[in-house]
Each structure stands twice: as C-alpha cells, then as structure tokens.
Amino acid sequence: MLSYIIRRLLQTIPILLAVALLIFVMFSVIPGTFASSMGDDGRGLLDAEVIERMNREFGLDDPVHIRFAKYVWQLVQFDLGHSFRSRQPVSQVIYERMWPSLQLSFAAMLFAIVVGVPLGFVAAMKPGSIIDMGSMVLAVSGLSLPKFWLGLLLMYLFALHLGWLPSFGYGDGGLRHLILPAVALGVSPLALLARTTRAAVLDIMNADFVRTARSKGMSEARVIRWHLTRNAMVIVLTTVGLQFGSVIGQAVVVEKLFAWPGLGSLLVDSVSLRDIPVVQGCILAIVLFFLVVNLLVDVLCAIIDPRIKYT
Amino acid sequence: MIRKLTLAAAMSLAAFAVAAQEPRQGGTLRFTAPYGSSFASLDVHSTNRIQDDIWSKALHRTLYNWDSAANEPVPELIEEVTVADDGVTYTMKLRQDAYFHHGRQMTADDVIFTFTRIMDGAQAYPPARHVRLIEGAVAVERGEAEEISGLRKIDDFTIEMVLVDRLDPGFSFYHGNTSIYPADMAEIPNFDTAPVGLGPYRFVEYIPGSRLVGERWEQFYKEGKPYTDRIEILIMGEAAARDVAFRNGEIDVSVLGPVQYVAYQNEAALADNLLEVAEIFTRNMGMNPNFEPFSDPRVRQAINHAINSDLIIERLVRNKAFRATSWLPIGSPAYDDDLEPYAFDQDRARELLAEAGYPDGFSFEWTATANESWGIAIVEAVLPMLAQVGIEVNIVPVEGAVLSEVVRAGDFQAYIWSNTSGPDPLQTLKCYHSSTPQSACNYVQYNNPEFDALLDAAGATADTDERIDLLKQANRMLYDDAVVWFFNYNKAVMAYQPWVHGIQPNATELAIQYYEDIWIDETSPAAN
Numbered sequence: 038m039l040s041y042i043i044r045r046l047l048q049t050i051p052i053l054l055a056v057a058l059l060i061f062v063m064f065s066v067i068p069g070t071f072a073s074s075m076g077d078d079g080r081g082l083l084d085a086e087v088i089e090r091m092n093r094e095f096g097l098d099d100p101v102h103i104r105f106a107k108y109v110w111q112l113v114q115f116d117l118g119h120s121f122r123s124r125q126p127v128s129q130v131i132y133e134r135m136w137p138s139l140q141l142s143f144a145a146m147l148f149a150i151v152v153g154v155p156l157g158f159v160a161a162m163k164p165g166s167i168i169d170m171g172s173m174v175l176a177v178s179g180l181s182l183p184k185f186w187l188g189l190l191l192m193y194l195f196a197l198h199l200g201w202l203p204s205f206g207y208g209d210g211g212l213r214h215l216i217l218p219a220v221a222l223g224v225s226p227l228a229l230l231a232r233t234t235r236a237a238v239l240d241i242m243n244a245d246f247v248r249t250a251r252s253k254g255m256s257e258a259r260v261i262r263w264h265l266t267r268n269a270m271v272i273v274l275t276t277v278g279l280q281f282g283s284v285i286g287q288a289v290v291v292e293k294l295f296a297w298p299g300l301g302s303l304l305v306d307s308v309s310l311r312d313i314p315v316v317q318g319c320i321l322a323i324v325l326f327f328l329v330v331n332l333l334v335d336v337l338c339a340i341i342d343p344r345i346k347y348t
Numbered sequence: 349m350i351r352k353l354t355l356a357a358a359m360s361l362a363a364f365a366v367a368a369q370e371p372r373q374g375g376t377l378r379f380t381a382p383y384g385s386s387f388a389s390l391d392v393h394s395t396n397r398i399q400d401d402i403w404s405k406a407l408h409r410t411l412y413n414w415d416s417a418a419n420e421p422v423p424e425l426i427e428e429v430t431v432a433d434d435g436v437t438y439t440m441k442l443r444q445d446a447y448f449h450h451g452r453q454m455t456a457d458d459v460i461f462t463f464t465r466i467m468d469g470a471q472a473y474p475p476a477r478h479v480r481l482i483e484g485a486v487a488v489e490r491g492e493a494e495e496i497s498g499l500r501k502i503d504d505f506t507i508e509m510v511l512v513d514r515l516d517p518g519f520s521f522y523h524g525n526t527s528i529y530p531a532d533m534a535e536i537p538n539f540d541t542a543p544v545g546l547g548p549y550r551f552v553e554y555i556p557g558s559r560l561v562g563e564r565w566e567q568f569y570k571e572g573k574p575y576t577d578r579i580e581i582l583i584m585g586e587a588a589a590r591d592v593a594f595r596n597g598e599i600d601v602s603v604l605g606p607v608q609y610v611a612y613q614n615e616a617a618l619a620d621n622l623l624e625v626a627e628i629f630t631r632n633m634g635m636n637p638n639f640e641p642f643s644d645p646r647v648r649q650a651i652n653h654a655i656n657s658d659l660i661i662e663r664l665v666r667n668k669a670f671r672a673t674s675w676l677p678i679g680s681p682a683y684d685d686d687l688e689p690y691a692f693d694q695d696r697a698r699e700l701l702a703e704a705g706y707p708d709g710f711s712f713e714w715t716a717t718a719n720e721s722w723g724i725a726i727v728e729a730v731l732p733m734l735a736q737v738g739i740e741v742n743i744v745p746v747e748g749a750v751l752s753e754v755v756r757a758g759d760f761q762a763y764i765w766s767n768t769s770g771p772d773p774l775q776t777l778k779c780y781h782s783s784t785p786q787s788a789c790n791y792v793q794y795n796n797p798e799f800d801a802l803l804d805a806a807g808a809t810a811d812t813d814e815r816i817d818l819l820k821q822a823n824r825m826l827y828d829d830a831v832v833w834f835f836n837y838n839k840a841v842m843a844y845q846p847w848v849h850g851i852q853p854n855a856t857e858l859a860i861q862y863y864e865d866i867w868i869d870e871t872s873p874a875a876n
Binding site for chain 1: 384385386388389391394395396397469470471472473474476477489540555556557558559582583584585586588589592593595596598746747748749750752753754756785787788
C-alpha cells in the first residue's frame, strides 16, 4: 500500500506539469492581456506607457517559449510567481482564499453525504414506494436546479423572510454564514450521491452473499450493517471522491453569489483580468486537491474492502 | 460666478434636506464595493480600478478631494494654494493637522516620497499618468533622475509643484491611487497587509474577497469626524445578492443595476431613498475611420439619426441613463445645455447615406461585450433600426479585456463602450486631439485641425470663462462631425437605507464616497 501511495503521489507531478502546460498554451493564444484588462470598464484611462512598462515588468513581452521556460523553472522551485494585480506571491494569494474554499467544500459535501447517502439507502430499502419516488424526484431536481437560482431562493427564504440566517458574506467564518452557501453547493452532489447509493444498494441487495446471510437467519439490521453498507460504501466513496474534487471548482457561482471569499471567485476574477500567474496557481491547486482527495478515497476503499489490493 | 446646479445636485436636494438633522456619532457604516469580487491589493498605488478607490477613501487621503456639490476638485491635504502668473507653478501649503495612523504628522517629505514612488518605472504604477503632470516626473519614470525636478520642498509644510501644462492639478490628484503614503512606510511592519494612511478610519482587518474593516481615527483632522465608529466595506459584486442583503437591512447602501432600479422605483418604501446622479461616462459606438464608410461624417451622422436612442434607453436600459447630446456629460462644466441630441429620423439617415454614396447601405462588424447596459443586448436592439436604412451589422462578441485591447490596437470596425468623459473637460476632449494616439484614448483617430486649435487655445488661456467657451465649441464640433454614435450618459443610482445620512452625489463615481461625512441614526441595526 505504501508503495502504491508513493507511486500515486509521484504521478501527480507529470499531471500537474501537463495541466500547467495546457493553461499556459491556452492563455498564450486567447486575446487580452492583464494590462488591457485594467481599462476594460472604460473608467480608468490606461496609459500606453504604463501598459508597455507593465508588459515588460511582468515579462509579457518575452517570446512564448522563453516565458514558458521561466515558468517551468519557477515551478520546479515551487515558486508560483507573483500576481500581476496585487503583486503579491501567488502562493500567498491562494493561501488567503484556500481555507474558505475548503470550509465551503467540506461543508457542502458533509451536507450531501449526511442527507444524500441515507436518502439513497432508504429509497433502496423501499423500492417503488413514495419515499423512493420522492427521493428520486429530489435527486433529479438537485441535479437540474441552477445553483445561482437555488442560492437566491435560499437567501429569500431563510434570510429575508424568516430572518434565520445572514444572506451573504464570510462573517467570522462561523457556521451561520456557512449554512446557506453550503446547502446551495451541496444539493447537486447530494442528488448524485442519493442516486448512486440507491443503485449500489439495490445491486448488492440481490447478491448471493446477502441472500445467504438472510437465509442463515441473520437479522436485517446486521445484514444492512455488515453486508449492504460495507459493500455499497466502496462505490459511494468513489463517488464522494469524484464529487469532492469537482465541488471546489463548481463553487465559483455560489462564492460569487454569497460573496464567499474562496478560490472559485478568485479564479474567475483572475481569468477576466488575465492575472495569469494566479489563474495557473488556482488551477494547479484545484487539480492537486482533486488528486489528493481521490488518492485518499482509494486508500479508504482499500481499508473498507480488504479484497482491494494495490500493487 | 453663479454655478449652475448639476442635475445630480438638483436630484439630491431632497436627500440633503433630510440630512440637515444633527449628525449622530457612533455605529458602523456597512458600505458595499460592487464592482467585482475582490480588491486588487492594499497598495492603492498599484491599481487604477474604481473598486479600490472605494476602500482607499476610508484609509487614505489625497491632496485634493472631489466636492460633489460644487462638482469640482477642492484642496484636502492642502490648506492654501497659490498659482504663479506662469499658470504652471503651484505653491501648496499643506495642512499641519494631518496625522498618519501610526501617529506621525504629515509633512512635505511624505508628498514628495509618494509621487516619487509612483513614478518608479520598474513598478509601472497606473497613477503615473497623473503624476506625469509634474515637470521632471517622466525623467524619474525613465530612470534618468532620482527626484522629480518639478516637485520641491520649500519647508516641512510647503511644496512647490511645477506642471508641464496649464492644467488644474486637482483633476489629477483627487484620484484614490495618488493617496499620500508615509515616507517611512518601509519601517512600518506589514504595511502591504495593514496599510497606514491619513484617512478617517484606521485599518482593522481585511479578508480578501470578503471585506475591509476600519475603525475611527481619533486624530483625523476634521473635528468631530468621522461620525461612525467603524466602517465595513463589503465586497459584493452580484446585484441580486446586494438586493437581498439591502432589503434585509444587512447593508446600508447598494448600487443598482437597471433591473433593480425599476423594482425599487415601484416600491414606495425603497423609492424614497434613491440617489440618482449623472456620472461622467459616455456610452458610445466608436467607428473606425479606416473602414471606408465610417471615414465620411455623413455616414456617422446617418447612424446617429437612424437609431432610436430614447427608445433603447427607455426599454432596455430602463431609463437608467440620460440621452447623450455630445461627448461631454451633463455634469461637465463645459456641457452645452443648448445642444439637442440627434433626432431619430430614418428618412434623414437615408438621405445622408445616399449623399455619401451608400444609397443601398453597407455592412459592418460591431465589437461588443456582454455588458447589460452597453453591450450585445443594446447592439441587438439597434440591428433592426440600422437594417431599416440598409445597414447590416455582424456582431463580434468579446470579453471586456479583449475589447480594450482590440480598440486600442484599432482592430475593429465599430465598437460599443462606456468611456470616462470627465471630470476635467479639457483633459477629456484632449482624447480627440490629433496628437493623442489611438492607443491612449483617441480610439476613432479623430483628426481635425480646427478642433485641435480650439483645444490648444483652451489650454493656453488662464481665463476660465474663455476656456469653457472654447471647450463648448470643441464639444460641438465633435457633435457636428458625429465622431461616435452618442448613446447615453450613465445614470448611477444608489439605494440607501433610511437610517443613512450624508451620501454625496459624486458624479465622478457614485460608489466613491467621503465616509467621514456619512452618519447613521439610531434606527440602524448597526447603530451601536
């Protein structure tokens, strides 16, 4: 297992380099530069001389291959460069926004798991019932509802009309401000988890070993706990891992709506402003997060199911 | 001289009448920064975005402020200004009661340090374009000198500033990104994350992407101000979210978009607390003279006649704009009240096109962004109007950053944009001087020797009335030549809670307020 983990960690290096190359090529060919973005609202007249100096200062007037070589050399030294906009190290810029992103992602996934997995179980235990049909309608709705619209709905209901929760902002980073954005973000993975759990449990319920366990006189509770749950968890966990990684990237709409200071809104702002070092840094951070989470999920799966062996 | 009330000031009279109550001390002002989901950085010299001006007015001060009532820059950190007969040498006596948040008194050294810092060419600070007004600044920028020769310390509280041209320095040095920094900033720990300034509030905390908080600076030089104990500047780029938060009483002000403007006007409780200001931004369609049809002023005039601008303003922009007559907006001192906008007259448009040699019309590409007030939606509304006079349009959709680039490079046939058109009418109209490159702001490469002569004369005269008259003539010339399709001037609308008093009708940008003049009464949820 240890060698497998080490191997997986080493595999992240070429993946990250490939992602870095892809982002670099993309932003080399799309039009617009940081300097031109500073005057995009027509409000602050941009000085031609300042633009020229900026391009020189940020190395944007170097040939593409020189810029890429410099970037790779920096990456090798774990240096993500400096933000064009704030002129701070990219690592610091990302660090400041990483914790709120993790908070939101964890909270959203926790909501999705705590509600979605039991919902999927219950639906599977009573197939064709009202509970089953209701939970699947909820699941489909969750996957279909736009996060922006859902977020606004939550704001109107829980903040404006009921006055239970604040409608926006990070506040003191506590639970009250986290609930609404976490629910808005978590509904979609909740729906997917409910459906996945239901399908996994239904599949396992008809397996021979479950029939054998029942015929041996095992109680239903024990069958659910020892056989159904444990075997379904491998599939569910894999889905959790995939969702977890993508949630941090999907959070941008929710972050912008709720003024939540996460990586997603930073990424979108930086793309609009062509703050390329920050864009590269954010994407690399998200990809790294995705890879690490999935590695953890794979390890957990191996722990839950001893039949899984990684070599 | 009797100053004409701007439309903005007239609209705000009611607000001021209410604000005649005695200001109350205390509470927290919860202001919003609506132009994005972050600030660029806490070094205000490194940015030129309005979003950063919003927070800088809380923590910092500039040599001049913008007086919204008089609609002109006024000395702020300067106690007294005298101008020599040459019209370019300014002697500025600084106020002696201005203290930085770390306790040190402001002196001439701080002003000289600040402007020299801004001119560090290696940093490419955007406000360099303002400081270039001072003689010798360019040499510092190019690394040819270490000091700005035109900026001299007379004594600890007096500086002499020699300008390169007869321009009012107030129009340059009221911008937030020319804020005066302490000369000893390198010795102040964590200055880049906890800035020290001269503003009415001292820094408390900054959560990137969320908010900046300041607390009253007890040594602020305006006695009794600021009124509130704290200020929270909340970063809220989404209009829908601001709407909910405002209705919920969680924020004290909200800049409205067209959709919210209509909604708020129709609700009695909200309609009473709207401040509307004609800002200094002109929405326009620029036409590239290198594209043959647009080289003929008759074609440009025809386009102005062919488009029913009033209808578009009413239906699409929801009356959140004023019809443009020429380039200079309503709040400009050189705005011409007598100038009528181009009439919607498609017959006249067809006549002009025929005269210009396009009786069957022509087609062109129109570059536009997704902006709801001056973007693709507007272009799509114009398409059928131009089609009725035989002009076919192909839309080229682009991002904001790309629009700026293609326009400056001249890589367009036509574009639609919102461009700053003030506050200094001379500086504004210089964009159309033939010596101004396209990459600067002469995007349509206007070249008219008579226009140039008017501007040169306006710049040379010290007589304010004569200058204004010359600028009005120049503005009229832009109208006659139809340099652009004159669409509208932005109407900025800010909703404010009934417990908020002292909001200023700032025509340069309504979201920029001088917070020391704002107070909240006891009905605010954040009154204590």
